[in-house]
Amino acid sequence: MALTTLYATTGDDVVLLRETTRGWTVEPLLRGVGAQCLAVDPGDGHHLAVGTFDEGVFLSEDGGRSWRRAERLPATRVLSVAISPAWRVAGHGVLFAGCEPSALYWSEDGGRHWHEASALRQLPSAPTWSFPPRPWTSHVRAIALSPHDPGLVLVGIEFGGVLRSTDGGMTWADQRPGCYLDCHALLLHPAMPELVFEAAGGGVARSEDAGNSWQAVDEGLDHRYVWAVASPPDDPTTWFVSAAPGPREAHGPGPHRGAMPNREGTAQARIYRRQGTNPWEPIAGYPDPLPSMPYALVVPMSEPQVVYAGFRNGSLWRGIELGHTWQELPVRVDSILTLVAPPA
Structure with missing residues (x-):
């Protein structure tokens, strides 16, 4: 098995989780x-972008050793970032930032200058977008970019559904038919880019036409508050999601900054696997139900048979053989909101 490297956000910090021959190390890269x-x-694993709750975007060109803030970004609350594999300028992927209140910006020069996808905020459904804990606002929770088509951009609004652009964000198609409105995550599969999965409050939706239309794929899910989604990069027939009975179990009551408050042990969460056209099945091999919410799932390109789960309580689990055998790893941070594996 390859030695693993993962980046994680904790709600406050960015940390590097690295497996060595002597065990795991946790290295803070950006604090507070x-x-x-x-x-x-x-296309370049040294280039990182981090979205923050009230400090905008931070960028690194050396794998997190040094950072600079994107001073000219008009927004400060950034809840999703993505770097395009297909839209490249001067050797680097174009950077997208999804914000609260709901807005989308992109930068072609590493965050030095920004352009707003202003047509997004003019869509007919925009006045109805509302995030339940802060109902006066909403945000871009998810961004999915095509590995082959530089113009294809999908965004998920929490709470407002999946929106689609085919010209790099200049124009938009409003809420796509069949999508869930409470979008939490989008994954456009790198080996079959017309195939997209949405994890949402309400269930899971699948698109087979690059996000233009959607169908619910909920058979087998006994928890419908779905948060994270992952798939092996070489296998579009296998998918993983994490889910809890509802938002209170997943996050706890009340407003939140960063990692959401929760009484530890109350998540009642599960991780599910779907293979082919079979129903979702709860994965065995860990405490069931899970006491803490799996906020993050990732299958690294270097380990396509291994799924990693990062939890609200800061623990990290590894499921080998496509999640058939699980082990808790000797890693603990304050919380894990996102996990990202660098390109192989």
Whole structure:
């Protein structure tokens, strides 16, 4: 088995989780910025982007050894970031930032200058977008970019559904038919880019036409508050999601900054696997139900048979053989909101 490297955001910090021949190490890379989300350039693993709760975007060009803030980004609350594998300028992927209140910006020069996808906020459904804990606002929770088509951009609004652009964000198609409105995550599969999965409050939806239309694929799910989604990068027939009975179990009551408050042990969560056209099945091999919410799932390109789960309580689990055998790893941070594996 390959030695693993993962980036994680904790709600405050960015940390590097690294497996060595002597065990696992935890290295803080960026402290105290309210780190919510992270993206790695698929074409250059040294280029990182981090979205924060109130400090905008931070960027690194050396794998997290040094950072600079994207001073000209008009928004400060950034809950999703993505770097395009297909839209490249001067050797680097174009950077997207999804914000609260709901807005989408992109940068073609590493975050030095920004353009707003202003047509997004003019969509007919925009006045109805509302995030339940802060109902006066909403945010771009998820961004999915095509590995082959530089113009294809999908965004998920929490709470407002999946929106689609085919021209790099200049124009938008409003809420796509069949999608769930409470979008938490989107994954466009790298080996079959017309196939997209949405993890949402309400269940899981699948698109077979690059996000233009959606169908619910909930058979087998006994928990419908779905948060994270992952798939082996070489196998579009296998998918994983994490889910809890509802938002209170997953996150706990009340407003949140960074990692959401929760009484530890109350999540009642599960991780599910779907293979082919079979129903979702709860994965065995760990405490059932899980006491803490799996906020993050990832299958690294270097380990396509291994799924990693990062939890709200800061623990990290590894499921080998596509999640058939699980072990808790000797890693503990404050919380794990996102996990990202660098390109192989």
